[in-house]
Amino acid sequence: MYTALLIELCKLQPGSLPQVLAQATEMLYMRLDTMNTTCIDRFINWFSHHLSNFQFRWSWGDWSDCLTQDLEKPKSKFVREVLEKCMRLSYRQRIIDIVPPSFSVLSPAKPACLYKYGDEGNRSLPGYAVALCLTIAIKNKASNDEIFNILKDVPNPNKDDDDDEGFTFNPLKIEVFVQTLLHLAAKSFSHSFSALAKFHEVFKVLAESDEGKLHVLRVVYEGWKNHPQMIAVLVDKMIRTQIVDCAAVANWIFSSELAHDFTRFYVWEILHSTIRKMNKHVLKIHKELEETKARLARQHKRNSPSLVASPVWFQGRLGVVACPLSSSVNSVWYNSEKDFERLQDVLLNLLLFLKFNLLTYDISLATPSYSYLMLGQLVFNPAMVRPIQGTTESSIP
Missing domain, CATH: 1.25.40.180 (Serine Threonine Protein Phosphatase 5, Tetratricopeptide repeat)
Structure with a gap:
């Protein structure tokens, strides 16, 4: 919302607001060394989107100090990630043309399949x-x-x-x-x-x-x-x-093969998406379970022999069945509850696995504070996670 607002304001007041926004961007760039990782991620997303609406024009030469720093330092990483996000919104050659030749070390590689x-x-x-x-x-x-x-x-x-x-x-x-x-x-x-x-x-x-x-x-x-x-x-x-599955993605992200890309934002984009999908699936099964419980409660409340004996059709995640109402509702409820418990266990184990690896991951490119901040970015609903009996954080192998 604010991105669109800033774009419109720059177009409505081209004589003043772009300069003010450029100064603000410069101030944020100077504070990258002490900026929260989540804020850096949002800064990258906003800045790349903003540039795409103004022909990617920017005084890149003013940020040449990032070229003298380690490529894993915040400023160098910021410029690299911005250029990569800009390439998503355009094409590689366009991005190569807008930055000085000295920025080639931070420019996106040719997006070709290595066969x-x-x-x-x-x-x-x-x-x-x-x-x-x-x-x-x-x-x-x-x-x-x-x-x-x-x-x-x-x-x-x-x-x-x-x-x-x-x-x-x-x-x-x-x-x-x-x-x-x-x-x-x-x-x-x-x-x-x-x-x-x-x-x-x-x-x-x-x-x-x-x-x-x-x-x-x-x-x-x-x-x-x-x-x-x-x-x-x-x-x-x-x-x-x-x-x-989600567990395979988590194991892959924390594998040694991906160690040199561990602090790249696309890796955490994949991890966030994986967690959201898993949590969304758990919520969906939970909703189905609650609906089935309500159906079962209505059946017991009516307690009519004619209804119990009459066959009904159910169509949903568990397929289409035709059977007496009592057996069908109980069967669907039982299967939904088992699915829900299993998925809760999978989600909790996945989150515990991520926490354990983030706190113990041995990688020279990622500082401990970076890992803790990334853990805080994981998007899930703790209320939907049921503790597994006999499972604690200290019991993780």
């Missing part, structure tokens, strides 16, 4: 031949069965020679498939979403285990590490389509 199987010099890589076959098959609109048939030739590096049963989790198979698919669908967000939808069954089989889900996220990051926005939207889509 290691596309270089003929990597012929010796395991899975290279399968990746070529997979590329041809996907371009020819292969079915899921055909994709599975191609992937069965991928060796499992986790399988022992004397193990006839094998492993459900095959990291090389996931790497070849996900890298190839993301490369072929790299043209736009819509192409990537369509690819995820078309081969959803393949993803579900490959990422059946917790290790598989975690490895899918690793491969997505490796392919799109130069395009944080693509990572964020792909992870969001994978959670919505249940290719990965």
